[in-house]
Structures are given as structure tokens and as C-alpha cells.
Amino acid sequence: MSTHEGKNLPRPTPETQxxxxxxxxxxxxxxxxxxxxxxxxxxxxxxxxxGGMNMDWxxxxxxxxxxxxxxxxxxxxxxxxxxxxxxxxxxxxxxxPQMMTNIVDCGLADLAIGDALTVVFEDWTDExxxxxxxxxx
Amino acid sequence: MHPLRxxxxxxxxxxTEVGIVPDKGPTELCSQAxxxxxxxxxxxLADVDGLITCNSMADPYMYHAEMMAEYLQIFPGYxxxxxxxxxxxxxxxxxxxxxxxxxxxxxxxxxxxxxxRTGLTRDQAMAMQSxxxxxxxxxxxxxxxxxxxxxxxxxYMDAYGATSEHFAAVAVSARDHACRHPFAQMREPITIEDVxxxxxxxxxxxxxxxxxxxDGGCAVVLTSAERARDLRQSPVYLLGAGExxxxxxxxxxxxxxxxxxxxxxxxxxEMAGVGPGDIDVAxxxxxxTPVVLIELEDLGFCGKGEAGDFVTQGGLALxxxxxxxxxxxxxxxxxxxxxxxxxxxxxxxAQLRHxxxxxxVADAQTALVHAQGGILSSHCTVILGRExx
Numbered sequence: 001m002s003t004h005e006g007k008n009l010p011r012p013t014p015e016t017q018x019x020x021x022x023x024x025x026x027x028x029x030x031x032x033x034x035x036x037x038x039x040x041x042x043x044x045x046x047x048x049x050x051g052g053m054n055m056d057w058x059x060x061x062x063x064x065x066x067x068x069x070x071x072x073x074x075x076x077x078x079x080x081x082x083x084x085x086x087x088x089x090x091x092x093x094x095x096x097p098q099m100m101t102n103i104v105d106c107g108l109a110d111l112a113i114g115d116a117l118t119v120v121f122e123d124w125t126d127e128x129x130x131x132x133x134x135x136x137x
Numbered sequence: 138m139h140p141l142r143x144x145x146x147x148x149x150x151x152x153t154e155v156g157i158v159p160d161k162g163p164t165e166l167c168s169q170a171x172x173x174x175x176x177x178x179x180x181x182l183a184d185v186d187g188l189i190t191c192n193s194m195a196d197p198y199m200y201h202a203e204m205m206a207e208y209l210q211i212f213p214g215y216x217x218x219x220x221x222x223x224x225x226x227x228x229x230x231x232x233x234x235x236x237x238x239x240x241x242x243x244x245x246x247x248x249x250x251x252x253x254r255t256g257l258t259r260d261q262a263m264a265m266q267s268x269x270x271x272x273x274x275x276x277x278x279x280x281x282x283x284x285x286x287x288x289x290x291x292x293y294m295d296a297y298g299a300t301s302e303h304f305a306a307v308a309v310s311a312r313d314h315a316c317r318h319p320f321a322q323m324r325e326p327i328t329i330e331d332v333x334x335x336x337x338x339x340x341x342x343x344x345x346x347x348x349x350x351x352d353g354g355c356a357v358v359l360t361s362a363e364r365a366r367d368l369r370q371s372p373v374y375l376l377g378a379g380e381x382x383x384x385x386x387x388x389x390x391x392x393x394x395x396x397x398x399x400x401x402x403x404x405x406x407e408m409a410g411v412g413p414g415d416i417d418v419a420x421x422x423x424x425x426t427p428v429v430l431i432e433l434e435d436l437g438f439c440g441k442g443e444a445g446d447f448v449t450q451g452g453l454a455l456x457x458x459x460x461x462x463x464x465x466x467x468x469x470x471x472x473x474x475x476x477x478x479x480x481x482x483x484x485x486x487a488q489l490r491h492x493x494x495x496x497x498v499a500d501a502q503t504a505l506v507h508a509q510g511g512i513l514s515s516h517c518t519v520i521l522g523r524e525x526x
Contacts, residue, residue, distance in 0.1 A: 010277050076280070090288055102279070130278075
């Protein structure tokens with residue numbers, strides 16, 4: 001895992017610990033409100049749709065579509081000079097929420113907004129695995 | 138009539154030197170701007186009873202406005218230190234006018250300075266880049282500020298068929314204006330082809346689609362309309378101000394191609410009692426070229442998706458439908474970070490005083506300035522006029 005040295009590691013908070021624990025097991029957890037059924041990301045104890053405080057953790061299907069993307073031609077540091085950090089993207093999960101990620105295993109010329117994507121996980125440390133996305137074949 | 142409309146006026150302005158200013162730090166540049174703006178107004182430090190500043194990254198203080206008051210040895214009855222990126226500048230005017238209208242202060246200075254170019258070490262500059270973004274859900278993916286705006290640019294191209302040439306036309310217009318400004322950082326003319334041939338920073342954004350990295354400071358003095366009439370300069374009245382805030386992190390936006398400028402603009406127009414067709418000259422936040430297109434549309438100067446053609450047809454030129462960023466903007470005059478849009482403000486004040494020299498827009502009566510901070514996050518629009526009736 002030394003190739004991920006120097007990356008900006010996320011520091012889980014009490015509100016997000018479950019998300020990062022699941023990512024370690026290569027599962028993408030999002031929240032769903034048990035009052036109004038709305039899915040949300042990023043995690044917080046209240047529902048941003050109905051204001052309820054009954055959020056459940058549910059495993060996302062892992063499918064998403066590409067909302068937009070940009071190539072980081074000048075990486076922020078050497079730790080991000082690898083190909084799998086080069087494409088910054090916003091994706092929309094089939095459940096509804098939007099998230100930021102990198103698109104991996106893919107050159108710029110192959111990408112188009114609306115592309116179907118699937119989650120994959122990159123193991124950075126014993127504690128942190130990062131959800132990333134690749135094009136669905 | 139809105140209770141804040143026309144009650145406060147800008148009576149003094151000062152730009153320091155901008156660009157590469159290695160012999161002065163942000164605190165001194167801020168001090169220089171404040172003293173210069175007071176001189177311009179015919180006032181002294183003793184007249185200042187309100188001070189609004191924005192913190193500096195190169196020389197930060199826990200309580201920045203208090204620090205500047207200490208440095209100048211003034212003892213105001215009202216201070217505020219703002220932090221909303223580029224949008225903080227015009228939000229500051231909104232607060233200053235409110236303070237004057239409610240009697241919290243009579244004469245308020247809004248001042249900001251930064252040394253992004255010479256005041257940060259390379260490590261600090263990189264830390265600044267990597268510190269933007271949500272610490273858990275964005276920053277680990279290695280985003281840079283240009284890449285965040287690259288997401289906006291790509292979505293805008295996809296939604297409306299906009300092209301790199303449309304973006305480039307914004308940069309060329311800014312440079313044309315900067316060539317007429319004696320102190321602008323970049324004064325060599327450029328072409329569309331130059332922009333397209335410049336290296337990619339965050340595809341689809343080329344180097345010349347990105348704003349500059351600069352040192353500099355800027356200040357304005359506001360006072361009541363009543364007092365303004367007795368001062369040296371012809372007053373420039375604050376007729377409207379409005380804010381709009383849609384998110385902090387771009388991954389949490391609900392719309393990549395329509396911004397909260399639509400909200401800030403609507404509020405400012407309503408307060409001023411004017412519409413887009415009444416604006417003679419504008420200062421539109423141009424941190425990256427596509428932002429100008431989105432803001433022109435959201436502020437009602439073009440329909441959605443039409444700004445690329447508007448700009449390509451010369452809409453932003455001095456003799457165009459909406460002369461914009463006549464000082465050269467963040468793209469070619471200077472981008473000092475948080476204070477960046479202050480220079481668009483002082484330029485619009487010069488336009489309304491009819492003292493903009495080679496860059497003067499004939500008979501300019503009403504101006505609009507718009508700034509945003511974050512990644513299309515925090516918007517503020519201000520409308521200024523020569524008359525407050």
C-alpha cells in the first residue's frame with residue numbers, strides 16, 4: 001500500500017465512522033430515511049428532506065452515472081500523480097445521491113457525461129479504502 | 138422602497154499596486170489601501186468608526202479587522218472580519234450599508250489585501266490548493282481548484298453545446314481591457330488561438346482560462362448619502378445588494394450550470410428597482426472563463442446557454458451590449474484571492490464617476506458587480522448608481 005503514501009487521508013467522525021468501516025469491507029454505505037425513504041449522502045444524523053432523525057444505513061447498489069468530469073493535468077502533489085487519481089468526477093448513484101470520486105481504468109477520450117459506472121475500492125491503509133468508479137463494461 | 142436602497146454611498150477608493158509586489162506584505166498593503174481610500178474621500182483615519190476586512194492567507198490573524206485597527210491605531214465602534222472567498226467583498230458592502238442605515242457606524246471602510254504571489258511558500262501554496270474541498274468526501278480524491286471548475290466547465294459544455302472558443306472569448310475580452318489599464322498585471326494582447334494553445338491545467342480549462350495569482354490590496358470608504366454629498370468625490374450610491382448561497386462543496390450542488398447568482402441577482406434587482414436592461418457597465422467574477430458565461434445568464438443578461446455567443450459577438454467590449462470587467466478582471470488585471478473582486482468594484486466606481494480614462498463607458502449611470510466564493514458557492518450582487526433617486 002506504499003503507493004498511497006502522502007494522500008490526503010479522510011479522518012472519520014462519529015457521524016461517518018460506519019461509512020468508512022463499510023468501505024474497508026468494500027461496501028458502499030449510504031443513508032436512507034425510514035420516515036420518507038429518501039436516500040442521502042454524505043452522512044448526517046438528520047434527513048435533509050423531511051427533517052426526521054431516523055436514518056438507516058443501507059448498502060448502495062454500486063451503480064452510478066457520470067454527472068461531470070475533469071482531468072487533473074497538474075496534480076496537487078506527487079502522491080496524486082498516478083493515473084487512477086487523474087480524473088476527478090461527480091457521479092450520481094442510482095439511489096439518487098451525488099458524490100465526488102475518481103474514475104479509474106479509463107482514459108479521457110473514453111469518457112462521456114451519462115456513462116454508466118460501477119463502484120470499485122482502492123485500499124489505501126489498513127483503515128481506509130476509497131470508493132472509486134470505473135465504466136461498466 | 139427598500140429601506141437600504143440609496144442610504145449609503147462609496148465616497149473613496151484605492152487600489153494598491155498589484156501583480157508581483159515582493160517588498161510589501163498583506164497587512165501593509167491593506168493599510169496602504171485604507172489610507173489611500175480615505176485620502177481619495179478627503180477623510181482621515183479619525184473619521185473611521187467602522188472597519189470590515191477579510192483575512193489573509195499569507196499573513197493571517199485570528200481577529201483580522203481588529204488587527205488592522207491596531208496596525209492603524211484606530212478604535213472603531215464596529216468591526217467585522219469576513220470569510221466567504223470572493224463573495225465576501227460585496228457581502229461586505231451589504232453589511233457596511235446596513236451598519237450605516239441602522240446607526241451602528243457613520244463611516245465604514247471595507248479593506249482587503251493578500252500576497253498570493255510572493256507571500257506564500259511553495260508548501261503553503263500547495264497546502265492552500267489541497268485544503269479546498271470537503272476533508273472526507275472531496276479532498277482525498279486529490280482535487281485542485283481548477284479541476285473543481287473543470288467539472289462546472291464540462292457540465293456547461295455538455296448542457297448547452299458551448300465550446301472552448303466560447304470560453305476563450307472571455308479571456309480575450311479581459312485582456313483587451315487590461316491592455317488599456319496602466320497597472321494591470323497582464324498587458325500583452327492575446328487571441329482565441331493563444332488561449333486554445335496554452336497548456337491544459339484541468340481539462341477542459343487551459344492556462345489562459347484561469348485567473349492570475351497576484352499580490353495587492355484594495356479599499357473603499359462608505360458613508361451615509363447625506364454626508365456623502367458634502368465630500369470631495371461625486372458619490373456612488375449603493376442601490377441594491379443581494380446574496381445567494383447554494384452549497385459549500387461542489388459535490389453537494391444541486392445544479393452545476395445554474396448558480397445562486399440567480400438568487401443574489403434577483404434580490405439585488407428587486408432592492409434597486411432596476412433590471413438587467415438598466416445596467417450600463419458590469420464587474421462579473423471571472424476566476425475561470427466559464428464562470429462568466431454562467432453568471433451572465435443567471436444575472437439575466439442572456440438566456441441560458443446563450444452567453445457564449447453573446448461574448449463571442451463582442452458583448453463584453455467597451456462598446457458592447459454590456460461592457461464588463463473593463464479593468465481586465467481576475468483573468469488579466471490581478472487575482473489576489475479574497476480581495477480579487479474589490480478591483481472590479483473600484484473600476485465600476487471609476488466608471489460611474491466618469492473618471493475611467495481610456496476605458497470609460499460613455500455616460501455610464503448604473504453598474505452591477507457580482508462576485509462568488511468557493512466553487513460557485515457563495516454569491517453576492519451589488520448595484521451602484523450615480524443618483525439615489
